[in-house]
Amino acid sequence: MQRPRKQSIERTFALSIAGLILIFPANLMPLVGIKMLGGDKDGTLWSGVVALFEEQLWGVAILVFLSSILFPLLNIILSLLISAHLYCNKPNRHLAHWMRWLQHMDEWAMLEVYMLGIIVACVKLASSSELKFGFGLYAFVALLIITGMLATSLDKTLFWQKIGQLRK
Amino acid sequence: MNSKKSALAQGFIRCHDCGCLSRKSEQNRLCPLCEGQLHPRLSNSLQRTAALLLSAFCLYIPANIFPIMTVTRLGVGEPHTIIGGIIALINSGMVPIALLVLIASILVPLLKLLGLGLLLLNVHYRWQDHARKWTIMYRIIAFVGRWSMLDIFMISILVSLVDMGGVAQVIAGPAATAFAAVVVLTMFAAKNFDPRLIWDNQY
Numbered sequence: 001m002q003r004p005r006k007q008s009i010e011r012t013f014a015l016s017i018a019g020l021i022l023i024f025p026a027n028l029m030p031l032v033g034i035k036m037l038g039g040d041k042d043g044t045l046w047s048g049v050v051a052l053f054e055e056q057l058w059g060v061a062i063l064v065f066l067s068s069i070l071f072p073l074l075n076i077i078l079s080l081l082i083s084a085h086l087y088c089n090k091p092n093r094h095l096a097h098w099m100r101w102l103q104h105m106d107e108w109a110m111l112e113v114y115m116l117g118i119i120v121a122c123v124k125l126a127s128s129s130e131l132k133f134g135f136g137l138y139a140f141v142a143l144l145i146i147t148g149m150l151a152t153s154l155d156k157t158l159f160w161q162k163i164g165q166l167r168k
Numbered sequence: 169m170n171s172k173k174s175a176l177a178q179g180f181i182r183c184h185d186c187g188c189l190s191r192k193s194e195q196n197r198l199c200p201l202c203e204g205q206l207h208p209r210l211s212n213s214l215q216r217t218a219a220l221l222l223s224a225f226c227l228y229i230p231a232n233i234f235p236i237m238t239v240t241r242l243g244v245g246e247p248h249t250i251i252g253g254i255i256a257l258i259n260s261g262m263v264p265i266a267l268l269v270l271i272a273s274i275l276v277p278l279l280k281l282l283g284l285g286l287l288l289l290n291v292h293y294r295w296q297d298h299a300r301k302w303t304i305m306y307r308i309i310a311f312v313g314r315w316s317m318l319d320i321f322m323i324s325i326l327v328s329l330v331d332m333g334g335v336a337q338v339i340a341g342p343a344a345t346a347f348a349a350v351v352v353l354t355m356f357a358a359k360n361f362d363p364r365l366i367w368d369n370q371y
Contacts, residue, residue, distance in 0.1 A: 031325075032325070032329065041331065043328045047328040048324035048327065048328040050328070051328035051331065052340060055327065059349065060323075060324070060340065060348045061324075063352065064321065067317065096186075096204070099185075099202070110317050110321075113314055113321060116268070116321075117319075118322075120268065120322045121329070123257075123265045125330070156186075156187070157187065160186040160187065160201060160202065164201045
């Protein structure tokens with residue numbers, strides 16, 4: 001059971017804009033760098049996917065791409081679209097579809113699990129090489145917090161009620 | 169507790185997507201609020217869950233036998249299985265992290281497979297006891313599933329970072345695919361299981 005949340009639509013709207021801004025540095029800038037035997041290497045979300053792809057692990061690469069890049073992005077975009085429409089009281093016939101997609105996709109966006117993966121990988125590497133944390137990692141952590149707040153601010157019952165009202 | 173009738177027995181259907189209750193009738197196949205398909209219960213829930221669960225069981229074996237990654241140092245390759253990686257972590261003195269990986273990549277998938285199997289047996293043989301506890305177990309299984317992806321993400325990071333040719337390199341192994349498949353299949357299995365079936369058997 002859930003209790004209604006205050007200013008759910010406004011908060012979701014604001015948080016999803018913040019998330020959309022943060023998702024670019026989190027994806028494009030290096031998360032962790034490594035210095036090993038004179039060699040330098042930076043890792044981004046995308047480079048992990050590419051590396052798996054190059055080793056012919058298509059399935060794993062696609063899974064990592066979906067759960068760490070595509071679904072979080074879609075999640076934020078859909079929250080933004082839905083809350084923007086509800087905020088401005090603008091009816092749209094796709095609202096119910098978007099809302100349904102958002103609910104089904106929720107489970108597959110796994111940024112917080114990825115963060116744990118980064119921590120474990122760093123611990124494993126820390127003994128044999130020098131690590132440096134890039135700006136992307138800070139953006140990533142911020143994004144993580146934003147998506148967590150997004151999930152708690154989004155009041156599904158209220159959203160569905162509003163969507164139903166706008167239809168009429 | 170047993171005096172309460174389910175919504176379905178009282179002629180109501182609850183929409184899976186928006187939670188709107190509507191009266192059960194012949195024409196009324198779409199939810200009045202969100203226009204999604206209405207099903208009284210998830211269709212073929214037991215069969216689908218059982219099928220997904222069996223495939224996950226089969227894949228769980230290669231996932232643990234084959235190396236999940238090969239670490240090459242100065243030209244010498246050293247394959248690691250999931251358990252091998254955990255033992256390596258313990259040997260280097262990082263017990264908390266080793267515990268974390270142990271829970272996420274061995275205990276959670278195993279408990280999920282067993283737990284969902286038990287839930288299937290429960291519904292199939294109509295066990296009458298502890299319906300509330302079974303429901304709590306289902307919730308835990310559904311919540312905890314995604315955390316098994318930890319190992320996959322870790323490998324993806326290691327593979328991209330440690331790539332210095334013959335000097336030091338991490339190559340993902342065949343178990344990675346099997347393990348990823350286990351995680352995805354059990355997540356789908358948990359999603360396809362309808363916990364309300366547990367309560368339908370109570371009288």
